[in-house]
Amino acid sequence: SQKIEQNSEALNIQEGKTATLTCNYTNYSPAYLQWYRQDPGRGPVFLLLIRENEKEKRKERLKVTFDTTLKQSLFHITASQPADSATYLCALGGNNRLAFGKGNQVVVIP
Amino acid sequence: DARVTQTPRHKVTEMGQEVTMRCQPILGHNTVFWYRQTMMQGLELLAYFRNRAPLDDSGMPKDRFSAEMPDATLATLKIQPSEPRDSAVYFCASGLTGKGTEAFFGQGTRLTVV
Numbered sequence: 001s002q003k004i005e006q007n008s009e010a011l012n013i014q015e016g017k018t019a020t021l022t023c024n025y026t027n028y029s030p031a032y033l034q035w036y037r038q039d040p041g042r043g044p045v046f047l048l049l050i051r052e053n054e055k056e057k058r059k060e061r062l063k064v065t066f067d068t069t070l071k072q073s074l075f076h077i078t079a080s081q082p083a084d085s086a087t088y089l090c091a092l093g094g095n096n097r098l099a100f101g102k103g104n105q106v107v108v109i110p
Numbered sequence: 111d112a113r114v115t116q117t118p119r120h121k122v123t124e125m126g127q128e129v130t131m132r133c134q135p136i137l138g139h140n141t142v143f144w145y146r147q148t149m150m151q152g153l154e155l156l157a158y159f160r161n162r163a164p165l166d167d168s169g170m171p172k173d174r175f176s177a178e179m180p181d182a183t184l185a186t187l188k189i190q191p192s193e194p195r196d197s198a199v200y201f202c203a204s205g206l207t208g209k210g211t212e213a214f215f216g217q218g219t220r221l222t223v224v
Binding site for chain 2: 045089096097098
């Protein structure tokens with residue numbers, strides 16, 4: 001069966017450090033992968049997209065890698081700030097579907 | 111400020127009642143998604159429309175759920191009859207056709223069926 005796995009345990013990290021989140025998937029061949037941020041009581045907000053033929057994407061303090069052989073994406077927040085505290089979801093796209101993982105909570109400690 | 115608008119924001123209803131959730135996609139967007147979010151299952155795709163035509167509703171329980179787009183400015187999700195297990199946050203998202211289309215989410219409708 002198809003699975004998108006993100007760590008269910010919250011990541012607690014000191015301000016200024018780099019937060020790294022993992023998204024693993026099985027039985028998918030995504031054309032692209034996206035990362036979203038979700039704050040409590042709100043809908044997810046798009047952050048970054050990386051396509052199947054790309055290895056790495058950056059946007060300001062965010063970096064995403066995509067390894068289609070390992071079936072894994074890593075999401076990095078460098079120089080983390082308390083305002084980065086949220087739940088981050090990965091989403092796999094293709095074949096008219098956009099399927100989400102359950103998300104991984106990040107807590108940045110001042 | 112373009113945004114996806116969902117109504118109502120909150121809905122409490124009794125088991126067996128019909129529930130209708132509405133979504134106004136961003137003007138000009140031609141794709142609409144309906145998702146359901148629960149702690150246990152996360153975000154589940156219920157239905158996907160492109161140019162108002164349903165392309166994928168395989169994630170939707172067909173016996174009680176229905177999704178439509180009467181026009182380009184309105185998408186609806188109906189549950190009839192509702193059950194306690196339908197309690198969740200329902201999100202609508204819209205976007206533009208293309209490889210890697212970004213989904214813009216609404217604020218969601220929090221449904222509680224008692």
